[in-house]
Amino acid sequence: MYNGAYGDRLGHSFRLNNPPVLYSRTRRGICLAVTELRIDRGGYGMTSPMGREDAYLVCLNLRKQSTHELWCDGHSVCSTSYEGGTTYILDLRRDPIAYIGDPLHSLYFYMPRSAIVEASEELGSNNIASLAFDPGECFLDAIIGSIGQTLLPIFDKATSVNQALVDHLLQGMCAYMASTYSGSSARPDIVKGTLAPWQQRLVTQMMRERIFEGISINELAEACGLSAGALARGFKKSTGMSPHQWLLSRRVDLALELMADPDMSLAEIAFNAGFSDQSHFSRVFTQKMGVAPGAWRKSQANTRRVEAA
Incomplete structure (x- = not known):
């Protein structure tokens, strides 16, 4: 049964077996997860499709990539580089795949859109339906970076005590994304001076x-x-x-x-x-x-x- 783009399901897209993953659930029982992916060799190539679903992956890049190429709905939407510590967001409704040239180390936060809606309602807003972002755009966010760095050492120490912290961090991350990056997903304008x-x-x-x-x-x-x-x-x-x-x-x-x-x-x-x-x-x-x-x-x-x- 398809269980969302996290853990083994996400690992298969990168041809990785049993990647470390942490889970939590919202008050309504919606699954939140974060998966750690590492590829220590260069020249990896293209990922496999992750499967379309009404959810987002918030990727925290822990290692620099000299080339970041992203396709959505079968079309190239981004070809650039990114630094370690940056973040980008994938809309899984658009069937994203990526080209990976350099060794990779990233955290992928899995957030169904229903969890974003639930978090926004708990924050007192009832009209948030999605996250707004430019596909493939990498940006620095100290909050996302801090949450990721706090979670990293927990992947190897899965205890009931740590689970309480995981719940707090993943649910807090969801609320942060809802309050900071929410809005309508409109097609971005072309930045002046760049290629179409x-x-x-x-x-x-x-x-x-x-x-x-x-x-x-x-x-x-x-x-x-x-x-x-x-x-x-x-x-x-x-x-x-x-x-x-x-x-x-x-x-x-x-x-x-x-x-x-x-x-x-x-x-x-x-x-x-x-x-x-x-x-x-x-x-x-x-x-x-x-x-x-x-x-x-x-x-x-x-x-x-x-x-x-």
Whole structure:
């Protein structure tokens, strides 16, 4: 039976088994939950559909992601980066899926819309039906961050005493979301200076299709009906990186997948991932991952040996 996007059900979307999860219930018996997800390797790829339902996931990002790509209703709505400590909200009615390029550590707070409505009524407001937010927009919220950090050590210490604290925090989180982020969910206006959603989707699609040989700014700009300068400025404001940086980041993601093959040399991986040579690959990889490709590959091999032992 479908039990909502938390615990094992949410873990399956990320191909993770038995992720840690904490539960609570509102006064009306509506389930609230928070799931901890960790992916310690880069180049993970796309998540699986979580299943449509009338609920939200409030995601607290505990680790930086250089690329955050989100699709809702089968359309790209966001392609940017985010810092550790930021939050974004997913509307599960819109069938969200995401691309994960870097190692991930996040808390996902599961909140049915009926729980938001219940919390708003208890706060004295009877006209709140949903949360208002821009899809994929990451923001800093000290309250959400503090609740998440307080819950983190409890995942490994599930006791009846701690359950009282979990109830307090999850129900308080629900009330906080209802009072702070409630409103009508209207389609957001395009932020001045950014690319239109269709332009951003087109540019990233064209660069993915030309990941090996590369593509010029002029070609991207012409496809979007913009000047080269406007395209470059708009893409950076939309995603937090230049088109060239975005393309290099995708090449690193591809290299991470190729490095799973122990028979491929780093020179072969560099060539097959679209880098000009192994030296260029090493510089870009180290800048993104914080460690040289050879050291990263060795650490992954050691991890696999430990897990197999």
